[in-house]
Amino acid sequence: MSISMAAVAASMAVVTGGGLAVGTGQGTHAIAHEHFVAVADSDTYRAVTYDTAAVPAGSQVTVVSHPASDGGTRVALILEGVQPDRTFGAHVHRNRCGASPGDSGSHYQNVPDPVTPSTDPAYANPDNEIWLDLTTDGHGDGHAVAAVGWRFRAGEAASVVVHEHATDTHPGHAGTAGARLACVDVPLS
Numbered sequence: 001m002s003i004s005m006a007a008v009a010a011s012m013a014v015v016t017g018g019g020l021a022v023g024t025g026q027g028t029h030a031i032a033h034e035h036f037v038a039v040a041d042s043d044t045y046r047a048v049t050y051d052t053a054a055v056p057a058g059s060q061v062t063v064v065s066h067p068a069s070d071g072g073t074r075v076a077l078i079l080e081g082v083q084p085d086r087t088f089g090a091h092v093h094r095n096r097c098g099a100s101p102g103d104s105g106s107h108y109q110n111v112p113d114p115v116t117p118s119t120d121p122a123y124a125n126p127d128n129e130i131w132l133d134l135t136t137d138g139h140g141d142g143h144a145v146a147a148v149g150w151r152f153r154a155g156e157a158a159s160v161v162v163h164e165h166a167t168d169t170h171p172g173h174a175g176t177a178g179a180r181l182a183c184v185d186v187p188l189s
């Protein structure tokens, strides 16, 4: 499945040259297919790497999001050419990428945690957020798919961030995954 999604995303991105969002009345379909650029060399911060050892400049990222017929949402993340044989955390964040790793803001949550930062497993969990942790193969390729039972609120989900390690689930640390290594803008909502 990931191969066909990547092929579709790649062909559409050639046409659009960036993130593509299509509203259908059934929710928003969104696709981004980008090569990461070192933050110092980026002017748009559309797909930036803050750690070129883990996520080299020129490595590729593809994100596809689509509304499921059951009222939920599915999001797929594909990384190609990043550090081999490594587990990365990854999530949907609220803001667009920027020069600073923190610019992408906090995680998108279906039911927002009244406490910030959100590290309560009742809110920071893969049913209330989009978690896309993955482990790369020997070529540095990996993919993940998240399925949740809700749709993004308009204008509140804007990027996917790749993190240092797998996402923690313990109280007080839930949702954290270490440093932000890279970020890609995706017009998710």
Ligand SMILES: [Cu+2]
Pocket (backbone or CB within 6 Å): 090, 091, 092, 093, 107, 161, 163, 177
């Ligand atoms: Cu994150």
